[in-house]
Amino acid sequence: xxxxxxxxxxxxxxxxxDHSRHPANFRAMPEATCSVEGDNPLCGDHLRxxxxxxxxxxxxxxxxxxxxxxxxASTSPVRVNAGRVEVGRQPNVD
Numbered sequence: 001x002x003x004x005x006x007x008x009x010x011x012x013x014x015x016x017x018d019h020s021r022h023p024a025n026f027r028a029m030p031e032a033t034c035s036v037e038g039d040n041p042l043c044g045d046h047l048r049x050x051x052x053x054x055x056x057x058x059x060x061x062x063x064x065x066x067x068x069x070x071x072x073a074s075t076s077p078v079r080v081n082a083g084r085v086e087v088g089r090q091p092n093v094d
Contacts, residue, residue, distance in 0.1 A: 019073035
């Protein structure tokens with residue numbers, strides 16, 4: 001019988017490394033409606049998230065920056081899914 005937790009751990013390690021080496025949506029977005037920058041001075045992670053709105057909907061999202069495999073891999077799978085900006089939670093526009 002195989003170690004199910006070990007197999008799952010290996011799968012997650014592979015996914016994290018793949019997203020870290022080949023992140024999706026890793027690009028600047030000059031036409032972004034807004035962006036936010038964040039960093040972690042303790043480990044050196046530095047990421048900038050870009051969002052382009054069309055009316056009240058998120059039309060596109062991307063990011064740039066540098067950091068450990070976990071921080072890049074956790075940002076990579078972010079996708080636009082017909083997102084709607086809620087009233088009262090409007091993003092700050094640069």
